[in-house]
Amino acid sequence: MNLKKISEFLLNFKKKYIYLVMFVLISTPLILKVTQETYETKEVKSIYQRVEEIYQHNKENPEDKLALFISVDFAPSTKAECDPMMNAMLRHAFLRDIPVLGWAGVPQGIDYGLERFNTIAKEYNKKYGEDYIYLGYAYPFLQAALAFGTDVRIFASTDYYGKDTYDNYPIMEKFNNYNQLGLFTSITGTSLAEGWIQYANGLFNQDVAAGVTAVNASRLYPFLQSGQLVGMMGGLKGAAEYEQMVERLEKKEIKKDIKNYLSGLYKNYEAPEENPRKYDTSYTKTELLKSVNSRKMARQGMAAQKIAHFYVIALIIIANIGYLLKKRYESRR
Amino acid sequence: MGLLAWTTIGVILTIAIFSFLIKDNPLYKFAEHLFVGVSVGYLLVVTFTQLFIPRVYQPTKNAFNSGDVFMSIWMIVGIIIGILFLTRLTEKHNWLSRYPISITVGFYSGFAIMPSLYTRVLRQLGATVSEDGVSMINFQKIGLFFKNPSWANLYEATYGPLIVIGVLTVLIYFFFSFKNTNPVIKYTRKPAMVYMMVGFGAAFGYTFMARISLYVDRMNFIINEWWPLVRVNLF
Amino acid sequence: MKRKYPMILTFIFGMIGLFLKASPILNEKFVDYLLLWTAAISSFAVIYSTFNVVKHHVLKIQRKHRDMMYSYVTFVGILLMGVTGFVGHYLPQSNWKLLYDNLYQFVRTPLDATMFSLLAFYISSAAYRAFRAREWQATMLLIAGFIVMLGRVATGPLMIFADITNWIMLVPTTAVMRAIMIGVGLGITSTSIKIILGIETSYLGGGK
Amino acid sequence: MRKYIILFLVSLLIFSVFAQETNTSDKKITPKAELVLQDRANDGGTGFTLTFKPQNKPEELKTYFLRIYKEVNGEEILIREMKVNNSGQTVRMPMSVQKANTNVIARAYYQKDGEVIEFKEKSLSTKGEWVDSARLSAFIAAILFISMIFIYVKKARSGEELFVRRIPGLGEINDAIGRATEMGKPVFYIPGTSTIRDVATLASLNILRSVGRKAAEYTTPMKVLIQRPLVLGVAQEVVQEAYMSAGRPDLYNEDDVYLAAAGQFAFASAAQGAMVREKPGAVFLLGMFWAESLLLAETANSVGAIQIAGTDATSQIPFFIAACDYTLIGEELYAASAYLSREPKLLGTLKAQDYFKGLLLIITILALFLDIVGVDIIVKYILS
Numbered sequence A: 001m002n003l004k005k006i007s008e009f010l011l012n013f014k015k016k017y018i019y020l021v022m023f024v025l026i027s028t029p030l031i032l033k034v035t036q037e038t039y040e041t042k043e044v045k046s047i048y049q050r051v052e053e054i055y056q057h058n059k060e061n062p063e064d065k066l067a068l069f070i071s072v073d074f075a076p077s078t079k080a081e082c083d084p085m086m087n088a089m090l091r092h093a094f095l096r097d098i099p100v101l102g103w104a105g106v107p108q109g110i111d112y113g114l115e116r117f118n119t120i121a122k123e124y125n126k127k128y129g130e131d132y133i134y135l136g137y138a139y140p141f142l143q144a145a146l147a148f149g150t151d152v153r154i155f156a157s158t159d160y161y162g163k164d165t166y167d168n169y170p171i172m173e174k175f176n177n178y179n180q181l182g183l184f185t186s187i188t189g190t191s192l193a194e195g196w197i198q199y200a201n202g203l204f205n206q207d208v209a210a211g212v213t214a215v216n217a218s219r220l221y222p223f224l225q226s227g228q229l230v231g232m233m234g235g236l237k238g239a240a241e242y243e244q245m246v247e248r249l250e251k252k253e254i255k256k257d258i259k260n261y262l263s264g265l266y267k268n269y270e271a272p273e274e275n276p277r278k279y280d281t282s283y284t285k286t287e288l289l290k291s292v293n294s295r296k297m298a299r300q301g302m303a304a305q306k307i308a309h310f311y312v313i314a315l316i317i318i319a320n321i322g323y324l325l326k327k328r329y330e331s332r333r
Numbered sequence B: 001m002g003l004l005a006w007t008t009i010g011v012i013l014t015i016a017i018f019s020f021l022i023k024d025n026p027l028y029k030f031a032e033h034l035f036v037g038v039s040v041g042y043l044l045v046v047t048f049t050q051l052f053i054p055r056v057y058q059p060t061k062n063a064f065n066s067g068d069v070f071m072s073i074w075m076i077v078g079i080i081i082g083i084l085f086l087t088r089l090t091e092k093h094n095w096l097s098r099y100p101i102s103i104t105v106g107f108y109s110g111f112a113i114m115p116s117l118y119t120r121v122l123r124q125l126g127a128t129v130s131e132d133g134v135s136m137i138n139f140q141k142i143g144l145f146f147k148n149p150s151w152a153n154l155y156e157a158t159y160g161p162l163i164v165i166g167v168l169t170v171l172i173y174f175f176f177s178f179k180n181t182n183p184v185i186k187y188t189r190k191p192a193m194v195y196m197m198v199g200f201g202a203a204f205g206y207t208f209m210a211r212i213s214l215y216v217d218r219m220n221f222i223i224n225e226w227w228p229l230v231r232v233n234l235f
Numbered sequence C: 001m002k003r004k005y006p007m008i009l010t011f012i013f014g015m016i017g018l019f020l021k022a023s024p025i026l027n028e029k030f031v032d033y034l035l036l037w038t039a040a041i042s043s044f045a046v047i048y049s050t051f052n053v054v055k056h057h058v059l060k061i062q063r064k065h066r067d068m069m070y071s072y073v074t075f076v077g078i079l080l081m082g083v084t085g086f087v088g089h090y091l092p093q094s095n096w097k098l099l100y101d102n103l104y105q106f107v108r109t110p111l112d113a114t115m116f117s118l119l120a121f122y123i124s125s126a127a128y129r130a131f132r133a134r135e136w137q138a139t140m141l142l143i144a145g146f147i148v149m150l151g152r153v154a155t156g157p158l159m160i161f162a163d164i165t166n167w168i169m170l171v172p173t174t175a176v177m178r179a180i181m182i183g184v185g186l187g188i189t190s191t192s193i194k195i196i197l198g199i200e201t202s203y204l205g206g207g208k
Numbered sequence D: 001m002r003k004y005i006i007l008f009l010v011s012l013l014i015f016s017v018f019a020q021e022t023n024t025s026d027k028k029i030t031p032k033a034e035l036v037l038q039d040r041a042n043d044g045g046t047g048f049t050l051t052f053k054p055q056n057k058p059e060e061l062k063t064y065f066l067r068i069y070k071e072v073n074g075e076e077i078l079i080r081e082m083k084v085n086n087s088g089q090t091v092r093m094p095m096s097v098q099k100a101n102t103n104v105i106a107r108a109y110y111q112k113d114g115e116v117i118e119f120k121e122k123s124l125s126t127k128g129e130w131v132d133s134a135r136l137s138a139f140i141a142a143i144l145f146i147s148m149i150f151i152y153v154k155k156a157r158s159g160e161e162l163f164v165r166r167i168p169g170l171g172e173i174n175d176a177i178g179r180a181t182e183m184g185k186p187v188f189y190i191p192g193t194s195t196i197r198d199v200a201t202l203a204s205l206n207i208l209r210s211v212g213r214k215a216a217e218y219t220t221p222m223k224v225l226i227q228r229p230l231v232l233g234v235a236q237e238v239v240q241e242a243y244m245s246a247g248r249p250d251l252y253n254e255d256d257v258y259l260a261a262a263g264q265f266a267f268a269s270a271a272q273g274a275m276v277r278e279k280p281g282a283v284f285l286l287g288m289f290w291a292e293s294l295l296l297a298e299t300a301n302s303v304g305a306i307q308i309a310g311t312d313a314t315s316q317i318p319f320f321i322a323a324c325d326y327t328l329i330g331e332e333l334y335a336a337s338a339y340l341s342r343e344p345k346l347l348g349t350l351k352a353q354d355y356f357k358g359l360l361l362i363i364t365i366l367a368l369f370l371d372i373v374g375v376d377i378i379v380k381y382i383l384s
Helices: A003-011 A015-031 A042-060 A076-095 A109-123 A141-147 A170-174 A192-204 A214-225 A235-253 A258-265 A285-293 A297-332 B003-019 B026-065 B069-089 B094-129 B139-147 B151-173 B183-234 C004-022 C024-062 C068-090 C095-130 C136-153 C156-170 C172-196 D002-028 D133-157 D168-182 D199-217 D229-245 D264-278 D292-302 D317-323 D331-341 D344-373 D377-381
Strands: A067-073 A100-104 A132-137 A181-188 A208-212 A231-234 D033-039 D047-054 D063-072 D075-085 D091-096 D103-112 D115-125 D187-190 D222-226 D257-259 D282-286 D306-311 D326-329
Touching: A003 A297, A015 A297, A015 B183, A015 C095, A042 A076, A042 A181, A042 A231, A042 A235, A067 A076, A067 A109, A067 A192, A076 A100, A076 A109, A076 A181, A076 A208, A076 A235, A076 A297, A076 B183, A076 C095, A100 A109, A109 A132, A132 A170, A141 A192, A141 D091, A181 A192, A192 A208, A192 A214, A208 A214, A208 A235, A214 A231, A214 A235, A214 B183, A231 A235, A235 A297, A235 B183, A258 A285, A285 B183, A297 B183, A297 C095, A297 C136, B003 B026, B003 B183, B003 C095, B026 B069, B026 C024, B026 C068, B026 C095, B026 D264, B069 B094, B069 C024, B069 D229, B094 B151, B094 C004, B094 C024, B094 C172, B094 D133, B094 D199, B094 D229, B094 D344, B094 D377, B139 B151, B151 B183, B151 C156, B151 C172, B151 D344, B183 C095, B183 C136, B183 C156, B183 C172, B183 D317, C004 C024, C004 C172, C004 D133, C024 C068, C024 D229, C024 D257, C068 C095, C095 C136, C095 D264, C095 D292, C095 D317, C136 C156, C156 C172, C172 D133, C172 D199, C172 D331, C172 D344, D033 D103, D033 D115, D047 D063, D047 D103, D075 D091, D133 D344, D168 D187, D168 D199, D168 D282, D168 D306, D168 D326, D168 D331, D187 D199, D187 D264, D199 D222, D199 D229, D199 D282, D199 D306, D199 D331, D222 D229, D222 D264, D229 D257, D264 D292, D282 D292, D292 D306, D292 D317, D306 D317, D306 D331, D317 D326, D326 D331, D331 D344, D344 D377
Parallel strands: A067 A100, A067 A181, A100 A132, A181 A208, A208 A231, D187 D222, D187 D282, D222 D257, D282 D306, D306 D326
Antiparallel strands: D033 D047, D047 D091, D063 D075, D063 D103, D103 D115
């Protein structure tokens, strides 16, 4: 019986073949843009509902609107998990005409956050300073966390572009205190989310939501159970859930296909000389492609991640079968 | 050079690094040596602009301008000691570099004693005894479990004692100068090993998912950032 | 003479470090002075290590090592990044700075991120090799790792694994990591004291 | 009847005056607020905390103004001005000044028809503490530990035999170098990727001395790959001394101890390349590592080298256990130099460390029992 040969084969796969198979398995779903719908958990749905509540509230009393705050607390190295979360939240807010304010909690996130804010704002024809604003680097953390307790303009006296926030931006007139923020979201790969829970929620009982990398997700579960967190997106899975909810909403709101909608957005639009927009009001082909692709990033990542997971679990099972065969072969000899 | 050219360079370097998985090859050697050069160049720039100028040159200039004699002397001595490190370039005088080494090694060793004792040893031992006021071995919780046994109550009742046993047995496992015949050592070796293996196996499996998403991000760079540029510009 | 004085210096600065951390007023007054010195020493150490890298590759070229031509690539890398970085710092609007930013964004970052992502492959081959039921310890490792891996991706009926994963991470893993941290804290303290008291002098090198 | 009407009118009049009074009374609303300045404990004397709790109802007084000054040789300099919306909540603002023992003044104002009037003032002179009371227990522990080390080193010097249990990973160092010599392959040593500030790096450099000496005896080429500039200088000294004390100063080639690269992943790629091209027989990964630990360990395994790893980075230990032949866990890295060199002084220190840990364990167990009974003096004063 060639038990020996089988066990030898099962136990000694060459590394390069393991890697080659892994490479092929993971890359195909990404190349073919296979998206993996995922079941929606309570903690992500509660964020979505909270943003919808803000939309209802703003519709009922247009005078006393609530805004959404996004704190970009992640560095490009955790982009894979955090980027789709921020895209989905920005899209949800802009789709529902909810004013968005943001800043960066980590230095590496400053420029990256701004580029994301402007790119997504471009998809919804939003004006900087009226519909959304980016306040640059929120440092030191403690002062930033307490700033919204009184008037954030004391702390963030200038925005990212260096202009005074007191008199240049109408959005800052209406939204500078925790009472005017419907939801405060920290998207991070670090433990900054716990800081926001302790200060924003702890001191000023501001509704706080968190979008964290998979590694940090379990650390925040106690805050979910205790109600200190409104909701939480954990890793690519959390991003995929929120992403698919926002895509459903977008299809309902924008009847047309996204690509035509975007290309038609700035068809006959001449920007005034002093262009308030921080982006050029025209869509190049590449930008169109990128915007459309970026709506499915998390779910594509999910498919690849699930396949990789089951591939490695299979590898482990095969190795142990080989080991058992080897043991039986040796015991029989 | 256009965005397409630069992104293509990024993609070529990405594939060069991935090619190492199959076999070491000239493309990987090129990328590796370029990466070494870029990292050393970057360190030079960061050290000069963010360490030497603001933390060495500027204070010295201010000390001289403001006529602060003590500070000027202190900075000059500091710079001379720093230069002593360069004596390593010579064969004969490289023992002079021991002075900057001893100062740095000595200072940082001394600097590490209090924090390591305070944060790593005493505070962690304290956390093993009681967590924010509630003792880890909590008889009310154990009583509660027996009143109405449920999974949640079982967890509440057992997690404190299990952590205490785990910490103590693993700590005892790392005694170095006691023989195995010592009963305390003998009977805690196996439970400590069980804790360690379960703990390490879980930690390994846990970070697995995060590593995969790193790779997903690289493929996104190629498929969603580079490929749209190519398709638009070339076809 | 070559070892005695440095050892005295180590002791003096070791005591300074210890007392600075113990007394906030001393720390407030004097820590900056010391950090100025360590900044100076580190700056010159960087210069020395750059010479070391250059010398290492020059030797490779002199010895006609088979990979010698790649050493030129390293020199180009150092010069390119170094020059554009320095000039770009002082002339932020110049296209030197633009070149530096491009080099950072399209050379350093992709290389960095791709090397990091190799872990996805290495972790799978390491798991394939390590998670085998050899002796009971390895079996323990396998079971725990397997449960957590399943727990992290579980859906529907497999959710039981997610709960077990949470329990394993909250109890055994916490206990082990805490015990090791305590042991390491003691190790750090004893090694630091050994160095300051001159019991451990290997870092001072050879000769009398 | 008329009387009642007049009475009614008069009361109406009074009432209206009074009513009129109430809506004018907000002019006389006395602004009330709690303004507290506290010096921050256990700091160098520069930190303080401002606490401001508005006591008027929000509709009475919407906003307050706070101005904080510091006194620099008699002159008041404004350091912070704040507009506080009265949301009924306490505003707590941690602040600091550059120099210790400065006099700080906080004044609260409220707005009354365009004019800003001060209604409260508090001052404080910040002071520091000579001894950090929170860290006192750690300081006493350090002194106790140092004295125990003196005792046991003296004992070890007086010739008392000190037992050290077998540490699996360390026993194999000599065979690993021996096997590498038989196969005619070099030995690679990586003393961690952290700076000299990390004591794990210093512990690893102590092990490098023993490994270097063994490599010199076996005349096996040894390459030491470094990522940090300062560690480079120290490692070269250590290896030179190891070759010297093994009696083979001629074998020492300074180029064998080199800076492979200056970034975390640049170092991993350079080390990976070097391992695959020079095919070392034994690879030592000892010291502080981050995510690149598995990159180094897995490549060393793919070239068939014997890997001995050791780190105090708790997050990287699982990867070394999975990928390497032998792994020193946490504390074993620090005990290695005593174990390998067998010098009485080092064994004495190891003994002192064990007894100190034993003492701490006893205190912890005692604290546990006392805590159950409800007495938590140990936890409060010693352990936190």
